[in-house]
Amino acid sequence: MADVYYDITDDVKRDVLAATDLVALIGAATALKKTGRSWKGLCPFHNEKTPSFHVHPEKGFYYCFGCGAKGDAISFVRETERLEFAEAVAYLARRAGVALPVRKSGTRVDRAKETRTAEALAAAAAFFRYALRRHAGALALLEKRGLSEEEAVGFGIGAAPDSWDALKTTLSGRFAEETLLESGLLQKSPETGRVYDRFRNRVTIEIHDARGEVLGFGARSLGDEMPKYLNSPETSRFSKGKLLYGLDRAKEAIRKHDTAIIVEGYFDRIALARAGCENTVASMGTALTPAQADLLARHAATVIAAYDGDPAGIAASYKAFPLLLARGISVKHLVLPGGHDPDSYLAAAGAEALRAAVEGAPALVAALLARIPGPGSDPSARAARLREAVEIVSQARDTVLRHELLSALSRGTGVPLAVLRGSAPAPERPGPRPEAGGPSADERRSGTSPQLPEGEERILSALMMDWVDARPLVRRIPPEIFSHPIAKEIFTALRAVAETDQTLDFSELESHVGADAGPLVARLLLQEPTASGKTEEGVRGLARLHIPLLQLKIRHLEEKAAALQPEIHRAEISGDKNAHARLSREKHGLAVEVARLKAELKSELRRPSSRDARE
Numbered sequence: 001m002a003d004v005y006y007d008i009t010d011d012v013k014r015d016v017l018a019a020t021d022l023v024a025l026i027g028a029a030t031a032l033k034k035t036g037r038s039w040k041g042l043c044p045f046h047n048e049k050t051p052s053f054h055v056h057p058e059k060g061f062y063y064c065f066g067c068g069a070k071g072d073a074i075s076f077v078r079e080t081e082r083l084e085f086a087e088a089v090a091y092l093a094r095r096a097g098v099a100l101p102v103r104k105s106g107t108r109v110d111r112a113k114e115t116r117t118a119e120a121l122a123a124a125a126a127f128f129r130y131a132l133r134r135h136a137g138a139l140a141l142l143e144k145r146g147l148s149e150e151e152a153v154g155f156g157i158g159a160a161p162d163s164w165d166a167l168k169t170t171l172s173g174r175f176a177e178e179t180l181l182e183s184g185l186l187q188k189s190p191e192t193g194r195v196y197d198r199f200r201n202r203v204t205i206e207i208h209d210a211r212g213e214v215l216g217f218g219a220r221s222l223g224d225e226m227p228k229y230l231n232s233p234e235t236s237r238f239s240k241g242k243l244l245y246g247l248d249r250a251k252e253a254i255r256k257h258d259t260a261i262i263v264e265g266y267f268d269r270i271a272l273a274r275a276g277c278e279n280t281v282a283s284m285g286t287a288l289t290p291a292q293a294d295l296l297a298r299h300a301a302t303v304i305a306a307y308d309g310d311p312a313g314i315a316a317s318y319k320a321f322p323l324l325l326a327r328g329i330s331v332k333h334l335v336l337p338g339g340h341d342p343d344s345y346l347a348a349a350g351a352e353a354l355r356a357a358v359e360g361a362p363a364l365v366a367a368l369l370a371r372i373p374g375p376g377s378d379p380s381a382r383a384a385r386l387r388e389a390v391e392i393v394s395q396a397r398d399t400v401l402r403h404e405l406l407s408a409l410s411r412g413t414g415v416p417l418a419v420l421r422g423s424a425p426a427p428e429r430p431g432p433r434p435e436a437g438g439p440s441a442d443e444r445r446s447g448t449s450p451q452l453p454e455g456e457e458r459i460l461s462a463l464m465m466d467w468v469d470a471r472p473l474v475r476r477i478p479p480e481i482f483s484h485p486i487a488k489e490i491f492t493a494l495r496a497v498a499e500t501d502q503t504l505d506f507s508e509l510e511s512h513v514g515a516d517a518g519p520l521v522a523r524l525l526l527q528e529p530t531a532s533g534k535t536e537e538g539v540r541g542l543a544r545l546h547i548p549l550l551q552l553k554i555r556h557l558e559e560k561a562a563a564l565q566p567e568i569h570r571a572e573i574s575g576d577k578n579a580h581a582r583l584s585r586e587k588h589g590l591a592v593e594v595a596r597l598k599a600e601l602k603s604e605l606r607r608p609s610s611r612d613a614r615e
């Protein structure tokens with residue numbers, strides 16, 4: 001096989017997966033029994049006595065509630081036959097009788113195609129930079145952040161005009177429509193077949209690979225249009241979870257300090273760079289993925305986690321810690337005062353304060369200790385936080401370091417080292433866990449997939465169960481109403497899939513989410529639908545969403561209004577009458593909307609048909 005290369009595009013991959021009989025493939029390794037729409041058997045990846053391994057042929061994936069093993073036919077063959085990706089696809093293609101397009105490595109045609117895509121993205125970047133000059137709305141948004149036009153362009157920021165075809169018209173003389181569609185710059189409406197600009201009336205941010213080549217764009221809306229951030233679609237070239245935004249520019253500074261700062265958003269990265277911390281990269285709106293942690297580990301010995309200071313941001317940091325420690329990285333945690341993120345803190349407190357905060361970021365143990373309540377407080381709350389801290393430091397790869405971190409926790413809390421050690425789990429090893437017997441599937445369930453707030457999980461579950469009916473609805477639900485980052489991530493992935501796909505397919509959906517969300521996606525997809533297709537039952541299932549959606553919307557607007565209060569206060573103190581009036585008006589507007597939604601909720605709850613949704 002060494003001298004033959006297969007040209008495995010996303011289309012080829014899809015064809016091979018579609019032609020593969022997943023139940024027959026996996027059934028050869030373990031006996032499967034049909035239960036509802038899925039098949040169940042003993043997990044081939046871990047030892048168990050009662051089956052917790054599911055295969056869902058329609059959605060093309062397997063999932064084990066016991067050990068968390070999951071994937072499609074390709075990952076199954078890779079795991080069991082120890083094959084590389086291309087070999088696994090070739091193996092399945094032979095098995096299913098699908099002919100693969102063969103090529104010699106890097107034939108002229110392939111290279112030309114890749115070059116054209118890269119050129120189209122570079123041309124789009126130049127167009128957006130040029131368009132920024134004439135886009136008053138985009139310039140105003142940047143000015144509010146203290147960014148001049150020249151400075152913004154220096155950071156790879158541009159603007160997409162408020163038009164359906166400005167980019168299309170400009171580039172179509174030089175590039176084939178197919179190239180522009182493939183590079184994600186244009187998109188095609190599945191209903192009408194119309195082709196139009198993907199990014200419209202937005203501030204655009206170039207996303208480069210480590211060498212500085214444009215791979216795609218992030219694009220922020222100017223007002224409240226949803227989604228707030230729209231990214232280039234996921235392709236084999238552009239995969240958000242495997243990239244770190246800003247690495248091309250940050251590389252040198254990271255090497256110099258042997259330290260990287262990891263933040264959530266594009267503008268956080270830009271804010272820190274402007275404050276002189278050039279060694280900053282962003283995980284682009286998601287919690288750090290294992291692939292991003294690998295990338296960080298290749299560049300820096302120390303990482304400062306500087307996610308937002310709000311509860312979601314702190315949760316994201318706590319998820320990043322074990323990933324970083326497991327890769328031998330020394331970790332610090334920066335929490336900015338007042339729930340600020342680096343971008344808002346730069347605006348509120350200035351460059352010097354932001355730089356000082358970074359320099360004073362406490363080492364991991366100190367940061368963990370700061371969030372453990374003192375000995376006088378509620379013992380169970382204290383124990384929970386302490387256990388969380390022990391679990392995090394137990395992921396340190398180096399045994400000596402692990403001992404040092406545990407000792408420091410022991411000294412800081414006064415809890416004897418032996419007690420902490422007793423509650424420490426073994427560091428996580430990649431791959432399936434070889435365990436015999438073990439707890440039941442239900443007991444392990446919570447261990448392998450994250451717990452979401454109940455209302456949010458119910459909404460996701462209802463949408464995924466009745467996808468045919470839910471698909472048009474998905475576009476109208478703003479992602480902001482989900483508070484849990486994983487819920488938001490899965491919902492955003494559903495929106496992306498809804499634009500193109502009639503059916504929900506595991507590999508497609510999983511390619512849109514980070515590793516943390518994968519198990520939950522699998523669990524939700526394994527639910528039996530309430531009804532197939534457009535039946536009354538399916539529609540009723542979706543109607544039940546109305547109440548939890550209203551509740552989430554109300555909560556979201558109330559939080560938004562509460563967040564305005566400190567700004568109003570600041571405007572009052574600084575005597576900025578205009579800002580004060582504008583913010584007060586905004587807050588009043590939110591209050592009116594909340595009152596309206598509450599009235600709607602009240603009348604919904606009174607309706608007899610909604611009784612089952614009340615609970």
Ligand SMILES: [Zn+2]
Nearest residue numbers: 043046064067
């Ligand atoms: Zn298993």
